[in-house]
Amino acid sequence: MPSTAKNLEHLPNELLVQCFSHLCKSSHTSSFIDNSPDIQRLRLVSKKCHANSSPLLIFSATVYITSASLFHLEELCSHPIFGQSINQVEINCSYYDVCMAESRGVYSYRCGSKLYQNLGNNPVDEMALYRMSDDWSALNKRGFLEKKPKLTENQQWLLDVHGQYKKLCEDQVRVKIDNAHIQRICTALMRLPQLHSLSLTDDSYYPVRRHRALSDADILERCLLTSTWKGSFPTAFFIRPPVEIIPDLFTALAQTDIRPTRIAIDVKPPNNLHCLKLPEPAQQAINTVVSRARNLSFKMQQWARKDSITEDNSRPRSEMLALCSLTSSYFDCSTLESLNLSFDEFPALHEPPTVSISEVLPLATQTWPQLHTLSLRYIPLTTADAKILVGSLRRQLRSFNCWCPWVVQGSWIDVINAFRELDTLQSFKIDYPKGGEFTDLPWDRSSTFPKQEVEEYVLRKAAENPMPRYFRTAEPDDVVP
Structure with missing residues (x-):
């Protein structure tokens, strides 16, 4: 074993944790680049460094109101190492729009208008995106789908994606029955002894990728985006966002001992x-x-x-x-x-x-x-x-x-x-x-x-x-x- 590693073995665990945490904090505040590779290298120095630096790999978590995300939060908070180091949790309360899930026409109109808004940022494939946007918007025309026309490839693809959106919306509705999502979040947060920040x-x-062709994955992700509380363009006036959260x-938090020092x-x-x-x-x-x-x-x-x-x-x-x-x-x-x-x-x-x-x-x-x-x-x-x-x-x-x-x-x-x-x-x-x-x-x-x-x-x-x-x-x- 190198002499440096031997010297590290004799240092108190508390001192090592303090040193590693300062290294992690300084690099995160000095740049936007994730510093996890440095912590990963520390974990390779010795077993003692591995044990004391591992918790610093994850110090924040984000949860969405979906069954998969809630499950991941529960797993993370129950983890014997990571659950001891997470001190920041963000709850994302954007939502899948029930109106769009129930109407393929409204959904296609929203996707078409969203795509149209970004045409100027992607001159590489502008014409292809124009055609795609027009195809999608046509699905919202009165009686279009009832006539059972021959759909273009773009239209059929969007209707398939709408099926995915509908499933995501149904999943969100399911996890909110009887406020179960609130109870699951609070129970998970109670397992975090270092929690001090909640947002x-x-x-x-x-993110808009300027001057770069959009991949199929990019377009799919845009079509499956959740809505903010302002609502989506076609449904903003008659949809109620989940403000009850x-x-x-x-x-629910008032009935626990959770009292964050930072809330946003x-x-x-x-x-x-x-x-x-x-x-x-x-x-x-x-x-x-x-x-x-x-x-x-x-x-x-x-x-x-x-x-x-x-x-x-x-x-x-x-x-x-x-x-x-x-x-x-x-x-x-x-x-x-x-x-x-x-x-x-x-x-x-x-x-x-x-x-x-x-x-x-x-x-x-x-x-x-x-x-x-x-x-x-x-x-x-x-x-x-x-x-x-x-x-x-x-x-x-x-x-x-x-x-x-x-x-x-x-x-x-x-x-x-x-x-x-x-x-x-x-x-x-x-x-x-x-x-x-x-x-x-x-x-x-x-x-x-x-x-x-x-x-x-x-x-x-x-x-x-x-x-x-x-x-x-x-x-x-x-x-x-």
Whole structure:
């Protein structure tokens, strides 16, 4: 045995695990390349290195609401080695659309439109994809299949794939009977002693491969993609996404000892936000589960219905208040150190917001005494909200990022003055402010606001608020009547 290996044999197991874990963490944070080959090499050095480095091969897991994925999660969490090292679990709550499973025409229309959207990214086989997209879309024509026409090869292939999609949908319906999927997930999570991070996402993203011909496997995978909570283009207005997973999951977790220190929710907005309204018991369950959290993130992005600006993209106040019943209970946590709230692209097409941050967050009841990092994206606020927020975070907030804030009532001059009252602030970023005085300015004018000067003023590196001077210099003919 080499001398290095002999020396390693005399080191305590705890020290080896600590060293190996630092090696694993540093490589994962320094690049996007998986470092598992390095851990695999460590396992070959000696039996002792094998035993102490093996758990570091897997430290995160993702589960989908399918029988196969749930089974794999249960196996992984029950494993004597890997079950001791997994500390991050992602629950993917995207879904197979029952409407598409029941209608071959609707399914073919969705697949055809999805393929058509990507034609410009694949000029290598553009003509072949055009023909395929047209063949698929034809299946959705009224009475087309009833006439039993002679199908093209592309059409027959898609109908066969639809059979696979239907089976996947039936499987998902089966595993959710009596909320069995929630119980299986919670039971599996209870076997993970190192669990500290839990995330919930509806991501069904499939990477676009530019300037490269799509293989049959690529096209098949696109046709079997799940849907986000926004819904698929042909069914978005009359399908209800599985939003019940949030109250059901948190209610089940509240009955266990699972209290993650990091929780993230990243979903797309359903067509009607009323389905997100939580009853009081569900809100209390969320409060219980987040009671020890240090890092909470909530993201809801892509607000345009059916990804189209031609649709009615207004969000009535009653809808937004239903969403607020979720976010306000979710962020009601006194141990919080980092808060990330993002409503990316809200409101769609510059529709006026119908709520403000005091309704999205529990500003009236929570002061977050340990919060040092705050990130807000596309969040509306009033001057009064800004003063309440600053009053709560004046002596602890160190980093504040504000992207596309919208002043729905009050003045930007007063909001910036309020932000300057944050005594411990070390980093402040603000981009693309809207509302307030910006409402009467054209886009080319409002997009040139003095960002750096404002940031320096808030950080007390400059004595004068640049906003009054900026608004005064607007030429009269710049103002939109």
